[in-house]
Amino acid sequence: MSELFSADFLFRNAILGGLGVALLCSLLGIYLVLRRLVLIGVALPQASAAGIAAVFWLTGHGHAGGADTHLIALAASLGATFTALGLLVAGQRRARSPAEWGVGALFAISSAATILFVAINPKGDIEMAGLLRGELLAITDGDLRLVAGVLLAVGSLFFLFRRDLLLTSFDPEFSRTLGREPVRYDLLLYLLIGGGIALGVMMTGPLVVFGFLVLPALAALRVAPGLVAAFCISAAVAALSFLGGFWISYQADLPAGPACVAVAGACWAASSFLMRLRVRRGAAALLLLLAALGLTQGCASRFEAAAQRAASPLPRGTLPESLLPHPIAVLPFSNATGQSLTIPQGFLDDVARAMGSQTAQRRYTVPDALQQRAAFELERRGYQVVVVPVEQKRTLLAGEPLAAAGAGAPAGFTGPVLAGKLRRFTLTGSGLLLVQLDLALIDSQSQDVLWSGAAQRPVPIPSALTWQEILLDAGAPIFADAFGNR
Amino acid sequence: MVRGASLVVRPDELVALIGSNGSGKTTLLRGLLGFLPPLAGRVERRPDLRIGYVPQRETLDPLYPLSAYQVARTGSWRDLPCWRLAGARERTRTRAALEACQAGDFASRRYSELSGGQRQRVLLARALATDPELLLLDEPTAGIDPEAERGILDLLRKLRETQGLSIWMVTHHVHALAGRADRTLVVSEGRVRLDAAA
Numbered sequence: 190m191s192e193l194f195s196a197d198f199l200f201r202n203a204i205l206g207g208l209g210v211a212l213l214c215s216l217l218g219i220y221l222v223l224r225r226l227v228l229i230g231v232a233l234p235q236a237s238a239a240g241i242a243a244v245f246w247l248t249g250h251g252h253a254g255g256a257d258t259h260l261i262a263l264a265a266s267l268g269a270t271f272t273a274l275g276l277l278v279a280g281q282r283r284a285r286s287p288a289e290w291g292v293g294a295l296f297a298i299s300s301a302a303t304i305l306f307v308a309i310n311p312k313g314d315i316e317m318a319g320l321l322r323g324e325l326l327a328i329t330d331g332d333l334r335l336v337a338g339v340l341l342a343v344g345s346l347f348f349l350f351r352r353d354l355l356l357t358s359f360d361p362e363f364s365r366t367l368g369r370e371p372v373r374y375d376l377l378l379y380l381l382i383g384g385g386i387a388l389g390v391m392m393t394g395p396l397v398v399f400g401f402l403v404l405p406a407l408a409a410l411r412v413a414p415g416l417v418a419a420f421c422i423s424a425a426v427a428a429l430s431f432l433g434g435f436w437i438s439y440q441a442d443l444p445a446g447p448a449c450v451a452v453a454g455a456c457w458a459a460s461s462f463l464m465r466l467r468v469r470r471g472a473a474a475l476l477l478l479l480a481a482l483g484l485t486q487g488c489a490s491r492f493e494a495a496a497q498r499a500a501s502p503l504p505r506g507t508l509p510e511s512l513l514p515h516p517i518a519v520l521p522f523s524n525a526t527g528q529s530l531t532i533p534q535g536f537l538d539d540v541a542r543a544m545g546s547q548t549a550q551r552r553y554t555v556p557d558a559l560q561q562r563a564a565f566e567l568e569r570r571g572y573q574v575v576v577v578p579v580e581q582k583r584t585l586l587a588g589e590p591l592a593a594a595g596a597g598a599p600a601g602f603t604g605p606v607l608a609g610k611l612r613r614f615t616l617t618g619s620g621l622l623l624v625q626l627d628l629a630l631i632d633s634q635s636q637d638v639l640w641s642g643a644a645q646r647p648v649p650i651p652s653a654l655t656w657q658e659i660l661l662d663a664g665a666p667i668f669a670d671a672f673g674n675r
Numbered sequence: 676m677v678r679g680a681s682l683v684v685r686p687d688e689l690v691a692l693i694g695s696n697g698s699g700k701t702t703l704l705r706g707l708l709g710f711l712p713p714l715a716g717r718v719e720r721r722p723d724l725r726i727g728y729v730p731q732r733e734t735l736d737p738l739y740p741l742s743a744y745q746v747a748r749t750g751s752w753r754d755l756p757c758w759r760l761a762g763a764r765e766r767t768r769t770r771a772a773l774e775a776c777q778a779g780d781f782a783s784r785r786y787s788e789l790s791g792g793q794r795q796r797v798l799l800a801r802a803l804a805t806d807p808e809l810l811l812l813d814e815p816t817a818g819i820d821p822e823a824e825r826g827i828l829d830l831l832r833k834l835r836e837t838q839g840l841s842i843w844m845v846t847h848h849v850h851a852l853a854g855r856a857d858r859t860l861v862v863s864e865g866r867v868r869l870d871a872a873a
Binding site: 222223225349350352353355356358359360362363365366367368410413414415416418419 | 708709710726727728730734735736738739740741742745746749750752753755757758761801805
C-alpha cells in the first residue's frame with residue numbers, strides 16, 4: 190500500500206486528492222440530502238464552475254496549470270460559491286417565494302455564464318470539457334495538503350458540533366428552546382458546504398462534486414440504521430466509488446470523473462435494490478459495507494501493482510550507459526514544424542502582449558512542454574538532468590544541424606547536452622498524433638554526437654482533449670520511441 | 676396577530692388554549708416561547724426558566740434515520756457543551772422520560788415508522804428529558820385516533836400531578852378535555868375571549 194503514496198507514482202495525487210474530495214462531499218452530502226437541499230448541491234458547483242471559467246478567461250489559466258493557477262482557481266471557486274450562497278440565503282430570508290425558485294435561477298444563470306466565458310476563451314471547447322470533467326491529473330502536492338486540511342477541519346467541526354447540527358436540522362424550533370440558535374449552525378453548515386464545494390469543483394469539476402454530494406448520501410440513508418452509520422456508510426461508498434471508478438477509467442481509457450460518478454450511481458441502485466428485497470436495514474448496510482471494503486481493497490491492490498511498476502526505473506533503451514554518472518543539460522527544443530504550436534493563453538495576457546507589456550508571460554509552446562517531458566523521461570531511466578531555460582539558449586537557425594545546439598550549453602557546463610528538434614506535431618481527426626521529433630546527446634566541449642534518436646510513430650490519444658492531456662498521454666510513448674524502448 | 680392578552684403562567688397547572696383554526700392559539704404559544712417578540716407590551720419570565728416544547732408532529736422530517744430513543748435523547752442535550760460526550764446522566768434522563776411517557780417499549784424502533792400516538796409520546800418524552808418546569812404543547816392530539824388522544828391527555832394530567840409541571844397546550848378538541856384541564860383559555864379572532872378555571 191505504501192507505494193500508492195509514493196511521490197513517484199504518476200496517479201498518486203489524482204487518487205489521493207480525488208479520494209479526499211469524495212470523502213468530503215460524502216460527509217457534507219448527508220446534511221444536504223436530509224435538509225432537502227439537493228438542488229443547492231447542483232447549483233453551487235455550477236456557480237463555482239462559472240467563477241473559475243470567468244477568472245480563467247481573464248487570466249488565461251487552464252485547469253492543468255501550475256501552482257499559481259490552482260490558487261487562482263480556488264479563489265475564484267470560493268468567491269463564486271460564497272457569493273451564490275449569500276444571495277440564496279439572503280433571498281430566502283427576504284422573499285416569500287419557494288427556495289427552489291432562486292436555486293433554479295442560479296443554476297440556469299451559472300450554466301449559461303460558464304458556457305459564455307468558455308466561448309470567449311481562446312481555449313474554447315477544450316477548456317469546457319476540462320472544466321466539466323475536472324482535472325484530477327493536475328492535482329498538485331499543495332492541493333493534496335489543502336484537501337487533507339479541509340477534510341480534517343470539516344470532520345472535526347462535524348464531530349464537535351454533531352449535536353447542534355442534528356438538533357438545528359431536525360427541529361430548529363425545539364433547538365431554540367434549548368438555547369441553540371439555528372441561524373448560527375445554519376451558517377456553520379453553509380460555510381462547510383460552500384468551502385467543500387469550492388475546493389472540490391476546483392479539483393474535480395462540478396459533475397464529480399454534485400455526484401459525490403448526493404449519491405453516496407442517498408445510498409447510505411437508504412440502508413443506514415442510524416445517523417452515525419449513515420455518515421460511515423456514505424464515506425465508505427464514496428471511497429469505493431472513487432477507487433473503483435478511477436480503476437475503470439484507467440483500464441478502459443475513460444474520463445475519470447464520470448466513471449467514478451457512474452460507480453457511485455451503481456451503489457445507490459444496489460442499496461435501493463436491497464431495500465426492495467426487504468432486506469433488513471442493518472443487513473443491507475452490512476452487505477453494502479462489505480462490498481465497499483472488498484472492492485476498495487481490490488482496487489487499492491491493483492493501484493499498488495501499478496505504483497510498483499511506475500516506481501521501478503524504465504529500461505535505458507539505446508541511451509548510452511556511460512552517461513549515467515554525468516548530469517545531462519536538457520536544452521529547449523527547436524520548432525521546425527512551420528507552425529507556432531503556441532499553447533493558448535488568456536485574454537488579459539493577450540491584451541498585455543498586444544500592448545507591448547514586458548510583464549506579459551512568454552508564449553508557452555509544445556516544444557517547451559516536450560523539453561520538460563524529456564527531462565522527466567530521462568530521470569525515469571536513471572539519468573541526472575538539468576533543464577536549461579529558454580532565455581539562456583540561442584535559437585537554432587532553420588536548416589542548422591542539431592549538433593550545433595551543443596554550443597548552447599550553459600556557461601561552465603562541461604557535460605552532455607540533450608537537444609531536440611520538433612519537425613512534425615499534427616493531430617488527426619481520428620485521434621492520432623503524428624510526431625517527428627529528432628533528439629541528440631552532444632558533448633558540449635567536443636561537439637561530438639554521443640547518441641541520436643527519433644520519435645516517428647503515430648501516437649493514439651483517443652480521450653485527450655486539452656493540450657495538457659495530449660502532452661501527458663503522448664509524452665511517454667513519444668520518448669519510448671525516441672529512446673529505443675520497444 | 677393576538678391583541679390584548681394578559682396571562683399569568685402558574686406552577687402545577689394544566690391549561691388548555693382552545694379555538695378554531697386561525698384564531699391565534701399557536702401565535703400566543705409562540706409568544707410564550709419567545710419565538711415571536713411582542714409588538715407592544717411585554718413577556719416577563721425568569722431568565723433560568725426551563726421550557727419543554729412539543730411542536731406539531733408534522734414539522735419533523737421522517738427522512739432522518741433516528742430511532743425513538745435517539746429523538747428523545749436530543750432533549751437531554753440542553754446543558755451539554757459541544758466538547759463533552761453524552762454520558763450516563765443523559766442516558767438515565769432519556770430512559771426515565773421515555774418510561775414516564777410509556778414509550779419505552781418502542782424506543783428502539785425508527786421514529787418515522789411509529790404511529791401518530793407513539794410519535795407524540797416520543798416528542799413528549801423529548802420535552803421531559805429537558806427537565807422542564809413549564810411544558811408547552813402545540814396540537815398534541817391532532818390527527819390521532821380518539822383512544823390515543825385520551826391516552827395522551829391522561830398522560831399529561833398524570834405528569835402534572837406526579838412531576839408538578841405547569842402544562843399549557845393548544846388544541847381544538849374541546850370534548851376530549853373534559854375533567855382534565857385546570858384552566859381553559861378560549862382564543863378567537865386574535866383575542867382571549869374567556870379565561871376560566873375548571
